[in-house]
Amino acid sequence: MRESCGVAAAVGLQASTLVYRMLRALQHRGQESAGVSWLDGRIQTRKGLGLVDRAVNISELSAQATHAIGHVRYSTTGSSTLEEAQPMDDGTLSLAFNGTIANYMDLRKELNNLLTITDTEVILKVVSNYLRQGYSVEEALIKFSEVADGGYSLVLLNLDGEVAAFRDPTGFRPLAMGMVGETLVIASETSAIEQVGGTAIRDIQPGELLILSREGVRSFRVRREVHTCSFEYVYFARPDSVIDGVSVYEARRKLGELLAAYHPAPAEVVVPVPDSGRPVASGYSARSGIPLVEGLVRLHNSLRSFIMPSQELRNAVALDKFGVVKEAIRGKKVVLIDDSVVRGNTLRTLVKRVRQAGATEVHVRVGSPPVTFPCYMGVDFPTRGELLAASMDLNSIANYLDVDSLDYLTIEEMMRGVGRRDLCHACFSGIYPLKGFYPRTHVDLTGGRGECQA
Numbered sequence: 001m002r003e004s005c006g007v008a009a010a011v012g013l014q015a016s017t018l019v020y021r022m023l024r025a026l027q028h029r030g031q032e033s034a035g036v037s038w039l040d041g042r043i044q045t046r047k048g049l050g051l052v053d054r055a056v057n058i059s060e061l062s063a064q065a066t067h068a069i070g071h072v073r074y075s076t077t078g079s080s081t082l083e084e085a086q087p088m089d090d091g092t093l094s095l096a097f098n099g100t101i102a103n104y105m106d107l108r109k110e111l112n113n114l115l116t117i118t119d120t121e122v123i124l125k126v127v128s129n130y131l132r133q134g135y136s137v138e139e140a141l142i143k144f145s146e147v148a149d150g151g152y153s154l155v156l157l158n159l160d161g162e163v164a165a166f167r168d169p170t171g172f173r174p175l176a177m178g179m180v181g182e183t184l185v186i187a188s189e190t191s192a193i194e195q196v197g198g199t200a201i202r203d204i205q206p207g208e209l210l211i212l213s214r215e216g217v218r219s220f221r222v223r224r225e226v227h228t229c230s231f232e233y234v235y236f237a238r239p240d241s242v243i244d245g246v247s248v249y250e251a252r253r254k255l256g257e258l259l260a261a262y263h264p265a266p267a268e269v270v271v272p273v274p275d276s277g278r279p280v281a282s283g284y285s286a287r288s289g290i291p292l293v294e295g296l297v298r299l300h301n302s303l304r305s306f307i308m309p310s311q312e313l314r315n316a317v318a319l320d321k322f323g324v325v326k327e328a329i330r331g332k333k334v335v336l337i338d339d340s341v342v343r344g345n346t347l348r349t350l351v352k353r354v355r356q357a358g359a360t361e362v363h364v365r366v367g368s369p370p371v372t373f374p375c376y377m378g379v380d381f382p383t384r385g386e387l388l389a390a391s392m393d394l395n396s397i398a399n400y401l402d403v404d405s406l407d408y409l410t411i412e413e414m415m416r417g418v419g420r421r422d423l424c425h426a427c428f429s430g431i432y433p434l435k436g437f438y439p440r441t442h443v444d445l446t447g448g449r450g451e452c453q454a
């Protein structure tokens with residue numbers, strides 16, 4: 001699956017280099033393209049394909065600019081081209097956006113001269129149309145929130161030296177604010193702020209819009225109904241991030257503890273599937289008393305398989321991503337712990353290799369419920385057809401993965417593990433906290449990329 005993008009912004013000294021460094025710390029949220037925009041009388045944008053280091057040449061960034069925003073992308077709409085990379089800038093505004101606008105195809109019908117098929121360009125046009133009609137940035141963004149459905153955490157830079165940061169009223173995606181010295185910063189995750197030597201001050205609240213300028217910060221609120229993405233806790237976010245006061249690491253540990261308590265496995269060793277499965281496995285081991293062994297090694301230069309833009313690439317990454325420590329596994333009954341199973345690419349590959357390494361039994365326990373429904377709020381499982389659990393029951397999946405036993409957490413257990421009840425669980429339950437009704441129509445948000453059919 002593909003993860004949610006990452007956004008960052010800074011107002012103050014070294015704004016563009018701080019944004020660049022925060023993007024590197026958010027690389028796990030998007031690995032297709034990256035970019036930085038800053039203000040130096042006009043809006044300048046540098047972006048490219050690939051990881052941050054490759055996409056943006058740090059020596060081209062302005063050392064003087066005091067206003068900057070940036071983005072790492074994994075596409076949920078459109079495709080993986082340079083034109084669709086972010087930030088998207090029209091000369092007066094630059095936008096970096098994490099999420100998906102579920103009704104963007106409808107909004108698109110009202111707009112002219114679009115150059116891409118992304119939801120991002122639709123946001124940019126809608127907001128700049130409101131600005132042209134004389135609305136202020138805050139009014140334009142609040143009006144946008146009234147017509148938009150879906151999940152969005154976004155940052156926006158304008159020519160007046162204002163940076164807006166907006167977390168949608170449902171709070172699907174995280175967004176935090178902090179300080180690095182005297183510079184105000186915004187990032188998708190608290191860990192990115194801390195990574196660059198800053199202090200994460202607080203989450204931007206669901207439905208909260210901040211306008212940052214040299215004069216300080218203004219905050220506006222729109223009516224909210226919170227359903228933060230449970231998948232951020234399960235897989236997406238870094239374990240050293242804290243979202244809405246809940247530590248991602250502690251949530252994953254607890255998911256593992258509940259998995260051990262309610263879904264035990266007759267194993268002699270617990271083997272984490274790196275990377276995101278690791279805290280879950282450590283919780284599982286602690287609760288079950290079964291020792292944890294690092295039987296799988298994740299290659300240092302590997303990418304995240306879920307966030308690759310095609311099935312071919314996802315498979316290739318899953319195949320090349322791991323080494324197997326035979327000495328830790330040989331002759332043992334193994335329980336593999338992963339945070340999630342989406343298409344089954346990772347586990348199908350790994351079960352085979354763990355058996356080849358001499359495991360006598362291979363059990364699998366998963367720190368989330370079966371993913372059975374598409375997401376329209378910023379994570380790329382756009383159609384049911386590609387989701388393993390959408391068409392197979394537990395036994396069929398166990399056969400497909402060739403495991404001795406398989407089990408998942410329930411939705412109730414997942415919410416207990418995270419310690420929040422105000423979570424979105426639509427991809428597990430089919431209950432969508434959206435204004436409109438998209439699921440049954442299986443709208444194709446890939447804009448015809450066509451790799452996955454409902």
Ligand SMILES: O=P(O)(O)OC[C@H]1O[C@H](OP(=O)(O)OP(=O)(O)O)[C@H](O)[C@@H]1O
Pocket residue numbers: 001235273274275276277303304305306307318338339340341342343344345346347
């Ligand atoms: O069932 P699948 O379709 O294979 O998808 C699920 C896998 O993808 C994710 O890992 P990913 O490789 O993206 O990143 P990670 O290294 O952070 O775990 C997730 O942690 C699972 O391991």
Ligand SMILES: NC(=O)CC[C@H](N)C(=O)O
Pocket residue numbers: 003004005006073074075076077078084097098099100101118119120378379
């Ligand atoms: N993962 C994301 O947040 C994607 C942002 C936006 N929908 C895009 O496709 O570029």
Ligand code: SF4
Pocket residue numbers: 151172228229230231232374375376377378379424425426427428
């Ligand atoms: S459907 Fe799943 S991935 Fe999408 S926002 Fe809800 S919990 Fe997150």
Ligand SMILES: [Mg+2]
Pocket residue numbers: 273274275276277338346
């Ligand atoms: Mg993984």
